[in-house]
Amino acid sequence: MNIGDVSARTGLPAKTIRYYEDIDLIKPLRDDNGYRRFRDQDVHKLNFLGRARALGFTIEDCRTLLALYEDETRASADVKRVARDHLAQIEAKIADLNAMRDTLSHLIDACAGDDRPDCPILKDLGGKG
Amino acid sequence: MNIGDVSARTGLPAKTIRYYEDIDLIKPLRDDNGYRRFRDQDVHKLNFLGRARALGFTIEDCRTLLALYEDETRASADVKRVARDHLAQIEAKIADLNAMRDTLSHLIDACAGDDRPDCPILKDLGGKG
DNA sequence: CTTGACCTTCCCGTGACTGGAACCCCCATT
DNA sequence: AATGGGGGTTCCAGTCACGGGAAGGTCAAG
Known part of the structure; x- marks a missing residue:
């Protein structure tokens, strides 16, 4: 699969996918012509990343979570800690x-919002003065 | 007043104050030695900016609000619109x-958080699979 | 006369991308 | 064979609102 297909499947912009490779979140293969070739595992990781990012996790959190995801011997406590910190x-x-x-x-409620200059919003920002 | 005093008075870091000058939000005078000299109006503006930023207004919003603040002939409707958009x-x-x-x-509630690998958080991120 | 606290400018880094330029690749049509 | 279009590639710059730090000028106190 080329990057365009992956982008369509994951909903992630191609730019974002390239960026994720750049920072070593994914490691797609390369065809002879230099095109990235994505395996199912790459797509799976990208979906994982998309969901984690949608929950607001930082990229570094995502890196941690992905490592835990791939580690069969993880302790769920480690995952929970990351999630709780983020929460x-x-x-x-x-x-x-x-x-x-x-x-x-x-x-806003206090402001007349008409054509007169008197405005409690500005008054407040100006220090009640 | 030098930048240090202004920083102490307004609670804004000196870096921030210099930045605000850089982007033309304030225009302090200069002493012969090159030091910035702040008048009361500069301090007043900085306080205004500090409060507006604390309410989450962008710098560009702040620029607009400051201009409205200084314009005696403003319409409060203009201020209110900016505030409502931001809200x-x-x-x-x-x-x-x-x-x-x-x-x-x-x-997080569903996750045991113990030393076992089974984890609903990762399961969800991985696509229920 | 030196110390130390100020001040100055300048440049780089942040997070997580996005936009754009310049270029390559492949297939189909004229 | 040339062309066109829709892929792909790299690299550079910009975003937002600053913060860190270097290299150096200034000033009052001891």
């Missing part, structure tokens, strides 16, 4: 964003 | 993160 990051980010949303939506 | 982005991001969190926490 904590996500929850922290959600908390930050919720705080922003609350502040912002209050300000 | 929408935040809410989209929150929705994404919530979905990730839900999926992840289910997987």
